[in-house]
Amino acid sequence: MPPASLQTRLLNWYRKNKRIFPWRDRADAYAVWVSEIMLQQTRTETVVPYFENWMRLFPSVAALARASEGEVLRAWEGLGYYSRARNLHKAAKIVLERCGGTLPEDATELIKLPGIGRYTAGAIASIAFGKDEPALDGNLKRVYARLFDLNEPVNTPGGERVLWDVARRNLPWGRAGDFNQALMDLGATICLPKKPRCSLCPVADLCAARRNGVETLRPVKKAGKPAPGFVHAAGVIVRRGRVLLAKRPLGGLLGGMWEFPNGRVEGDPAEELAKALWTGYGLKVRRRDAAGVVRHAYTHFTLTVHVFLCDLSVKPRSDHLKWVRWADLDVYPMGKADRMVARMAETMVVSLNAR
Secondary structure (H helix, E strand, O other), rough: OOOOHHHHHHHHHHHOOOOOOOOOEEEEOHHHHHHHHHHOOOOHHHHHHHHHHHHOOOOOHHHHHOOOOOHHHHHHOOOOOOOHHHHHHHHHHHHHHHHHHOOOOHHHHHOOOOOOOOOHHHHHHHHOOOOOOOOOOHHHHHHHHOOOOOOOOOOOOHHHHHHHHHHHOOOOOOHHOOOOOOHHHHHHHHHOOOOOOOHOOHHHHHHHHHOOOOOOOOOOOOOOOOOEEEEEEEEEEEEOOEEEEEOOOOOOOOOOEEEEOEEEEEOHHHHHHHEEEEEEHHEEEEEEEEEEEEEEEEEOOEEEEEEEEEEOOOOOOOOOEEEEEEEEEHHOOOOOHHHHHHHHHHHHHHHHHHH
């Protein structure tokens, strides 16, 4: 495939058909950075309102760096993968302190910042600063695997090396930003995962996988292990119009966010609730009513939470526990599962009080 032909056709197609987003075509490297972090493992239509709200709350690197972690996590709530928000916050502080609030232009410097990997560094450097850097997200991997009929699994180190080499060799120097975005848009709108719309593709006749009749078999992926499932029991402990929340440790999943005291159980959640809350939080509780069940799928596991209203036997003493008014719950950043628990429990408490 002549690279010049591929590049010219894609750039011409992108000029006429590019998608319109609030982070595109604006001279703001910070906006590009925020959008690229938000777009990791998240659909574009989901990101748009979060991005617009984020830019209202934190319009610059300095504004983000000076915000509290709670404010940052609350603005991110619902996007998932919360380490992205914490790393963005950490990186903003570094950029403000070391670079005066100006994001580095080179990919080699960008990749040193928390939360910025090889793909994100290439995307920011090419789109925001016009650097000749390749990018390689899920869409681009799929497009390249089909265009060049690559049979190496794309989710292996060997497959990654092949793809990065292909991406760099086919980069149009001086137009890398537009070319990377053209490939992103092609993968999102035409070169779809299951049913590629080859009849609409501007480079269909250059596609080796289509020519060989294997476009639906590319990209090749190494099979992963099935996600395990875990069961938790959670206690909604209410006293004088307030509910008890626990703050998660800063490291690990949902670090720094708030949750209802809970613990993993192996047997009957109702019977094991008291033990789980004593072991995890030092809380002595008496179970009252069952509020319901919440289910949520994370990337690597699924979670089923059995929720119970509880009475507290001993007043808790811990910096990680806090009594919160129902009206203030929205101020405390939570993961999706705990936010569902909050809505469920609040409805039940209101119903019980109305009796």
